[in-house]
Amino acid sequence: MLISYSLRTLRYLLCFTRALILCIQQMAEAFRYSAILLCVVLVLLIGCSEQLQSSQGETLLRIQRLLNYPSSLSSWNSSIDFCNSEPNASVTVVCYEKSITQLHIVGNKGTPRLPGDFSIDSFVTTLVGLPSLKVLTLVALGLWGPLPGKIARLSSLEILNMSSNFLYEAIPRELSSLSSIQSLGLDDNMFAGEVPNWIGSLQVLSVLSLRKNMLNGSLPDSLSNLENLRVLALSHNYFQGEVPDLGSLRNLQVLDLEDNAFGPQFPKLGNKLVSLVLSKNKFRDGLPAEMTSYYQLQRLDLSNNTFVGPFPQSLLSLPSVTYLNIAENKFTGMLSENQSCSADLEFVDLSSNLMTGRMPNCLLQGSKKKALYAGNCLDTGDQNQHPISICRNEALAVGILSQQKKRKPSRTIIAISVMGGIVGGIALVGLIYLAVIKVKSGKTIQKSTTRVIAENASIGYPSKLLSDARYISQTMKLGALGLPAYRTFSLEELEEATNNFNTSAFMGDRSQGQIYRGRLKDGSFVVIRCLKMKRSHGTHNFMQHIELISKLRHRHLVSALGHGFEYYLDDSSVSRIFLVFEYVPSGTLRSWISGGHARQKIHWTHRIAAAIGVAKGIQFLHTGIVPGVYSNNLKITDVLLDQNLIAKISSYNLPLLAENGGMVGHGASSGASKDPSLSARKNQDEKVDVYDFGLILLEILVGRSLTSGNDVDALQDQLQASISSDDAARRSLVDPAVRRVCSYQSLKTTMEICVRCLLKNPAERPSIEDILWNLQFAAQVQDPWRGDSQSSEGSPVTPTQQPQLHITMHKQ
Numbered sequence: 001m002l003i004s005y006s007l008r009t010l011r012y013l014l015c016f017t018r019a020l021i022l023c024i025q026q027m028a029e030a031f032r033y034s035a036i037l038l039c040v041v042l043v044l045l046i047g048c049s050e051q052l053q054s055s056q057g058e059t060l061l062r063i064q065r066l067l068n069y070p071s072s073l074s075s076w077n078s079s080i081d082f083c084n085s086e087p088n089a090s091v092t093v094v095c096y097e098k099s100i101t102q103l104h105i106v107g108n109k110g111t112p113r114l115p116g117d118f119s120i121d122s123f124v125t126t127l128v129g130l131p132s133l134k135v136l137t138l139v140a141l142g143l144w145g146p147l148p149g150k151i152a153r154l155s156s157l158e159i160l161n162m163s164s165n166f167l168y169e170a171i172p173r174e175l176s177s178l179s180s181i182q183s184l185g186l187d188d189n190m191f192a193g194e195v196p197n198w199i200g201s202l203q204v205l206s207v208l209s210l211r212k213n214m215l216n217g218s219l220p221d222s223l224s225n226l227e228n229l230r231v232l233a234l235s236h237n238y239f240q241g242e243v244p245d246l247g248s249l250r251n252l253q254v255l256d257l258e259d260n261a262f263g264p265q266f267p268k269l270g271n272k273l274v275s276l277v278l279s280k281n282k283f284r285d286g287l288p289a290e291m292t293s294y295y296q297l298q299r300l301d302l303s304n305n306t307f308v309g310p311f312p313q314s315l316l317s318l319p320s321v322t323y324l325n326i327a328e329n330k331f332t333g334m335l336s337e338n339q340s341c342s343a344d345l346e347f348v349d350l351s352s353n354l355m356t357g358r359m360p361n362c363l364l365q366g367s368k369k370k371a372l373y374a375g376n377c378l379d380t381g382d383q384n385q386h387p388i389s390i391c392r393n394e395a396l397a398v399g400i401l402s403q404q405k406k407r408k409p410s411r412t413i414i415a416i417s418v419m420g421g422i423v424g425g426i427a428l429v430g431l432i433y434l435a436v437i438k439v440k441s442g443k444t445i446q447k448s449t450t451r452v453i454a455e456n457a458s459i460g461y462p463s464k465l466l467s468d469a470r471y472i473s474q475t476m477k478l479g480a481l482g483l484p485a486y487r488t489f490s491l492e493e494l495e496e497a498t499n500n501f502n503t504s505a506f507m508g509d510r511s512q513g514q515i516y517r518g519r520l521k522d523g524s525f526v527v528i529r530c531l532k533m534k535r536s537h538g539t540h541n542f543m544q545h546i547e548l549i550s551k552l553r554h555r556h557l558v559s560a561l562g563h564g565f566e567y568y569l570d571d572s573s574v575s576r577i578f579l580v581f582e583y584v585p586s587g588t589l590r591s592w593i594s595g596g597h598a599r600q601k602i603h604w605t606h607r608i609a610a611a612i613g614v615a616k617g618i619q620f621l622h623t624g625i626v627p628g629v630y631s632n633n634l635k636i637t638d639v640l641l642d643q644n645l646i647a648k649i650s651s652y653n654l655p656l657l658a659e660n661g662g663m664v665g666h667g668a669s670s671g672a673s674k675d676p677s678l679s680a681r682k683n684q685d686e687k688v689d690v691y692d693f694g695l696i697l698l699e700i701l702v703g704r705s706l707t708s709g710n711d712v713d714a715l716q717d718q719l720q721a722s723i724s725s726d727d728a729a730r731r732s733l734v735d736p737a738v739r740r741v742c743s744y745q746s747l748k749t750t751m752e753i754c755v756r757c758l759l760k761n762p763a764e765r766p767s768i769e770d771i772l773w774n775l776q777f778a779a780q781v782q783d784p785w786r787g788d789s790q791s792s793e794g795s796p797v798t799p800t801q802q803p804q805l806h807i808t809m810h811k812q
Contacts, residue, residue, distance in 0.1 A: 005314075008136065013203060014593060017363070022769065037458055046218055048742075056082075056099065056100050056130060057078070057080075057082055058570055059126060059127075059129040059130055060076065060093070060100075060103075061076060061077075061078065062126050062129075063105075063123070063126055063127070064076050065120065066118070066119075066122065066123050066126060066141075067105075067114070067123075067141055068115060068118070070107055070141065072090035072091055072104075072105065072106065072107055072108075072110075073091060073105065074327065075091075076091075079440055080166070082095070083095035083098070083100070084098070086393060086778060087104075089103065089106065090101070090105070090106050090107075091104065091105055091106075092104040095136075096132070099130075099131075099132040100130050100132060100133065101132050101133060101134045101135070102133070102135040102136075103130065103133060103135070103136055103137070104133060104135070104137040105137065105138055105139070105141060106137065106139045106140060107139065107140035107141045107142070107164075108140060109140055109164070110140075111140045111142045111164075112142055113142045113144045113166050114141075114142040114143065114144060114705065118142075118143075118144065118145075119145075119444060120143060120144065120145035120146070120147070120148060120167075120554065121145070121150075121390065122683075123143065124148045124150055124151050124167070124211075125148075125150065127151065127154065128151075128153045128154060128424050130151060130154070131153075131154065131155075131156070131363070132156060133154050133156060133157060133159060134156050134158045134159070134180075135157075135158060135159040136154065136159070136160050136161070136162075137159070137161045137163060138161070138162050138165070138768050139162070139163050139164050139165075140164040140165070140292075141169060142164065142166065143165040143166065144164065144166035144167065144168075145166075145167065145168070146167070146168060146169035146170075146172075147162070147167050147169075147171070147172055147191075148172065149172035149173065149174030150174070150176075151172070151174070151175075152172070152174035152177050152178055154176070154178075155178065155180075157178050157180065157181055158180050158181060158182045158183070159181075159182060159183040160178075160181060160183070160184055160185065160467050161183070161185035162185070162186055162189070163185050163186060163187035163189070163209075164186050164187065164188040164189075166189065166190060167189040167190065167191060168189065168190035168191060168192060169191070169192060169193070170191065170193040171186065171191055171193070171195075171196060172693055173196065173198060173231075176196075176198040176199075176201055176202070178202070179202075179203075179462075180204065181202055181204070181205060182204050182206050182207065182228075183203060183205075183206060183207035183209075184205065184207065184208055184209070184669055185207065185210070186210055186211040186213070186457070187209050187210065187211040187212055187213075187233070188211065188212040188213075189212075189213055190213060190214055191210070191213040191214065191215055191216045192213070192215065192216070193215065193216070193217070193338070194215065194216065194218070194220075195210070195215060195217075195219055195220055195223075195234075195239075196220070197220040197222050197551075198222070199220065199222060199226075200220065200221075200222025200224070200225035200226060201222070201225075202224060202226065202643065203225075203226075203227075203228070204228055205226050205228060205229060206228045206229060206231070206251075207229075207230060207231040208226070208229065208231065208232055208233070209231065209233040209237045210233065210234050210236065210237070211233050211236055211237075211256070212235070212236040212237075213236075213237055214237065214238060215234070215237040215238065215239065216237065216238040216239060216240070217239065217240070217241075218239065218240060218241035218242070219234075219239060219241075219243060219244050220244070221244045221245070222250050223244050223246065223249075224244055224245055224246060224247075227248070227250070227251070228251060229249050229251060229252055230251050230252060230253050230254065231253065231254040232246075232252065232255050232256070232258055233254065233255075233256040234256065234260065235256045235258035235259055235277065235753055236259045236260075237259075237260055237261070237430075238257065238260065238261070239257075239260040239262060239414075240260065240261035240282075241259065241261075241262065241263075241264065241277075242262070242263075242265055242267075243257065243262050243267035243268075244267075245267075245268045246267060246269050246270065247268040247269060247270055248270075249269075249270055250270050250272065251270075251272065252269070252270055252272065252273065253272060253273060253274040253275070253296075254273070254274060254275045255267075255269065255273060255275070255277070255278075256275070256277045257277065257278050257281060257716070258277045258278070258279045258280055258281075258301070258575055259279070259280040259281075260280075260281055261281060261303070262278070262281040262282065262283065263281055263282035263283040263284055263285075264282060264284040264608060265283075266283060266285045266286075266287060266288055267286050271290065271294055271295070271296075272291050272296055273294055273296065273297050274296050274298050274299070274320075274642065275297075275298060275299040276294075276295060276297060276299070276300050276301070276585065277299065277301040278301065278302050278305065279301045279302060279303040279305070279325070280304045281304075281305055282305065282306070282613055283302070283305040283306070283307055284305065284306040284307065284308065285307065285308070286308055286309030287307065287308075287309070287311075287312055289312075289315060291312060292312055292314045292315065293544055294317075294318060295318060295319055295320065295775070296320055297318055297320060297321055298320050298321060298322050298344075299321075299323045300315065300321060300323065300324050300325070300423045301323070301324075301325045301356075302325065302326045302329065303325045303326060303327040303328050303329070303349065304327070304328045304329075304512050305327060305328075305329055306330055307329040307330065307331060308330045308332070309328070309331070309332065309438060309543065310331070310332055310333035311326065311331040311332070311333045311335075311350075311353070311355060312341050313333070313335065313336065313360075313557065316339060316340070316341045316342065316345065316348070316360065316362070317339070317340045317341055317342055318342055318361070319342060319344075320344065321342045321344065321345055321510070322344045322345060322346050322347070323346065323347045324347070324348045324349070324653075325343065325347070325348075325349040326350060326353065326701075327349040327350065327351040327353070327372070328348065328351070328352045328353075329352075329353055330354055330394075331350075331353040331355060332353070332354045332355060332356075332391070332502070333356075333357075334356050334357035335355055335356070335357035335358060335360060335378065336357060336358065336360065337357075337358040337359065337360055337361050338360070338361070339360035339362065340358060340360075340362060341362035341363060341369075345363075345369060346368055346369060347369075347370050347371075347372065348363055348369070348370070348371045348372070348373075349371075349372040349373075350371070350372065350373045350376065350674075351372050351373060351374045351375050351376070352374070352375035352376070353375070353376050354376065354391040354394055354402060355376045355377065355378060355391070356376070356377045356378065356379070356388055356391060357378060357379065358378060358379050358380070359371070359373055359378055359380055359691070373468075376391065377390060377391035377392075385680055419744035426705065427685070428641065432630060433513055443500070463561045483553055483559055483561070483582065483757040484561060486550040486553070486560065486561065486562055487561070488562055488563065488564055488579065489562050489563065489564045489580055490564060491566065491597060493520070493521075493565065494518065494528060494564060494580075496521070497519055497520050497526065497528070498516045498517075498518040499517030503514060503784065505517050505518060505806065507527070513529045513530045513531040513532065514529070514530045514698070515527060515528070515529055515530075516522060516528045516530070516578075517583065524583075525583035525585070526561060526580050526582065526583050527558075527580070527581045527582070527583050528578055528579070528580050528581075529578070529579045529581070530578055531576060531577045531578075531579065532575065532576055533574045533575060533576060533577060543654075546563055546577075550563075551563075552624070554615075554617065554620050554624070554651060555616075555632060555646065555648075556613040556614065556616045556617035556620070556646070556647060556648055557617050557620070557621075557648055557649050557650075558581050558584055558640060558648045558650040559581065560579060560580065560581055561582055562580045563578055563579050564577075564578040564580075564581060565577055565578075566578070576593050582633065584640040584641070584648055584650070585642065585643055586640070586641040586642055586643055586645065587640070587641060588637050588638075588639060588640055588641070589636050589637075589639040589640070589641060589647060589696070589700075590636045590637050590639075590699065590705065592606075592641060592645075592698070593607070593636070593700055593703055593735070594701060594703060594704050594705050601735070601737040601738075602645065603705070603737075603738055603741060604738040604741050604742040604746070605779065605782055606645055607700045607738065608746070608750065608775060608778055608782065609645070609647070609779065610639070610645070610647040610700070610776055610778045611696070611697055611700055611750075612772065612775045612776060612779065613646060613647035613648070614634075614639055614647050614649060614693065614696060615693065615768060615771050617632070617647075617648070617649040617773060618632075618649070618686075618689050618690075618693060618768050619768045619769070619772065621649075621652060621689075622686050622768060623690070626668045628686070629653055629687045630653065630686055630688060630689060631653050631689065632649075632651065632652045632653045632689050632692070633651065633653065633688055634649065634650070634651065634690065634692035634693060634696065635692070635695075635700050636695070636696045636700075638650050638651035639696065686767070686768060687762035687763070687765045688762070689768075690757050690762075690765045690766065690767075690768065690771070691757060691758060691762070691765065692755075693757055693768075693771065694754055694755075694757025694758040694765075695705075695712065695758070697750065697753070697754040697757060698712065698715060698716070698719075698754055698758070701719075701733070701734055701735065701750065701751065701754060702715060702733060702734065702735055703734070703735025703736070703737060703738070704735070712758070715733070716758045718733055719733060719751050719754060719755050720739065720755050722751065723748065723751055723752055723755065727744055729749070730747060730748065730751060734747065742782065743781060743782050745778075745781045746778040746779070746781050746782040747778075749774055749775075749777055749778040750774075750775070750778045752774070753766065753770075753771055753774045753778075757771065
């Protein structure tokens, strides 16, 4: 200590002497008071500069002491020149203008925790004594405790790496203030909680590595804001749910999500990836077609998931790929021995899938290539291959979606399930269902050589569309009352329900598919639509549509009960989709309005109730999900009545059906004009459906089919004129079956809203909420004693018998 103290004193005296000499020279030139003052300032400046350097050295020695004198810092002592010391793999100190800007301390792998008297707070407080730090690496040093937010006081940090320690609790929010941070590495610690949403505010961040922690929950959507991100490594945590859309991250090159619970959808990614690791997750979708354009991809690991559908063999020939692992999935397809491979490909693992055919020759030739392919049904002559029947049978059983492993639900999932129960009522789909069409006799349905795949669909993951809903109305909460849970149907079930698709069960053949009526084992009747799929459709695309269909279930829509897939075993492409719907037995609304039904026409209150039901169904289509379903081409023949005369819409504009020739539903044309503004406007808009609803309401009023556009225009003009006329004029336009039983105010309100729905200018038409308000008012003011119980020959209700209420018609 004495020697050390003498050296510091000597160094200070030398500096002082140099400063004093400068002062003497100044005084020699001009023996003035100002020169003396300059000498004092120079001496003080030099002394302070040396003291600053000395204080940073003392900080490093204090760090050494707090780290319990690790062997990697054994060369540090009070006499060392830190800024000029020789760097090595364990310790590096970099200085700029006598300030430390980089500090790297790396301990030995497996370093135990520091003693119990270690304080992470004191340690970080000491680090803050190096305010110019831009790079800080503290790896495998036994640090433990919650990372203090005060580390953000090192505001110049560009790289922070504190991996392989024992840091725990949440990642401190204060790190969001590090506006210059480019690389954040906290691997192999015990951080818990979710990745914070503020991570998206680190605009220059290019590396985010949080491997081997205890982080959980879903990833924040704000990750998509990190436009400069090149590396995202989140492996070996407890994340779950969908991966946010990363397609906007054009610079992302490395994505490592191994050993989590992500899924089921394959993430949306950019095409500049060099390494993609998704192994050991819960992905159960098909691979997107755009993967074949990942020309820079070198490493691809999809192993230990439940990926399904055909394996894209073109991945073997990606120009840069060197490592490809798809083991332990449910990939199907027939491999070809003539398939080409990338010249750089070194390792391929196709083990434990459901593939047939022959191994590509390019994988079996060359000493540099290693190929694993056991546990398939390949024609290789090896004993480690299954018979082809095994792959076929398992393909039939597994379905397009793999069965979720049963596990005890967490509180979060329980909460989602409860919410799903409430929303389950909103679930609305309806997709098709036709009025009963005359069975075509003599129609022979040949049974396809392909077989249906039963999909054990999980409802543990709520639809993203439903989770993004703007609001859930009371109408939606009523939901699909009394409907069984949405499920998958096997081919055997559908064959039994339709007597092997017998012609006696055949209901019709439309451009959107064949329709059958079936009876399930529990005695309930269903309607089955068979859709032929184009080979260009990928599994990923129609699985999104199926998920939407399974969630759209509502009281006033013909709701889907389930589905099944049929596909060819040679290339695993889906050939047909079976959509199973509830059976609505009582015919179309038109048959009850226009006299086509065998029974008497429904009375006024039932007509208003049916109109309200249709309006509620439209409201759900528009507002129940985001984006809403618009331009549904609604017709009165697409409105069905159940045994309780509850109206259900059977036709909507859903993409799955639109891509195959039309919309859900198969009602015949109403003969009336379509929205005159539709041809001039391509954008889907709720006012298109409002116009179609006006046509339905017009037919409810007049009690006959609408034959042409001119017919609609003439009736609209007559209704408009009668509104300002007397009650007798209005009743003269109404169906004789109900003209004497509808109340004055109820009829006038219904006519007014009908005329507004049919206005040529869409902007002037009412909103669906406005329509509902007015129709519910019309139902409310209907005289209950002269509604259903009054015969059609009764006396009309006069205006003087009704309360004089003013109706506010809200324009929106």
